[in-house]
Amino acid sequence: MPPQPHPGTTGPSSAHPAPPATTSGLEEALAIERAQRLTDVVTRLRRALRSSIRTDYPWESLPMAQVELLQTLAAAPLRVGELAARQRLAPNTVSGLVGKLLDAGFVDRQADPGDRRTARIALTAAGHQQLLDWQQAHERRIANALGTLSAADHDAVMAALPGLDRLAQALAGAGGPAASAPTAGADGIKG
Secondary structure, three states: OOOOOOOOOOOOOOOOOOOOOOHHHHHHHHHHHHHHHHHHHHHHHHHHHHHHHHHHOOOOOOOHHHHHHHHHHOOOOEOHHHHHHHHOOOHHHHHHHHHHHHHHOOEEEEEOOOOOOOEEEEEOHHHHHHHHHHHHHHHHHHHHHHHOOOHHHHHHHHHHHHHHHHHHHHHHHHOOOOOOOOOEOOOOOEO
16 A cells, blocks of 8 residues: 555655746746846946947047937927926936036027927037037947847847837836937937
């Protein structure tokens, strides 16, 4: 006769077995792992782009936050509050950044036709040129890096672009206000 479990136990061991993982639990864990991998790759890609661009086009005097403001203003002049909302920054932070861009001659203040008490911030010709130079430098760096990949990796990167673009749109829609016009992002990719 086989050994019988002790009273009060559910099997040969008195330890309680872990409940079986559900399919939805496994799917959620896999989705989180994929999101973590994507986040890691995107973070490393942005960091590599930011640091590598400085070898071709040194912007020590213009930090990324200011570049991102220029990119946002490329679509249309905006008030400081609108810029703050689109960049998800505090208005006083944006005011400080705008002040530095004004001093550099990359932006100027224009009368707001809808409200004479406020001004819109607009790119100057110098600001447009700086942004163009930034974009071209990024494009050169990305093209050079793509040229070092195998044909299969190059094709995989290019095939992923439509899905990454839709992901960016989904994140912008889920995260609140975002720039409505496609502009070059900090990573130099238009999106």
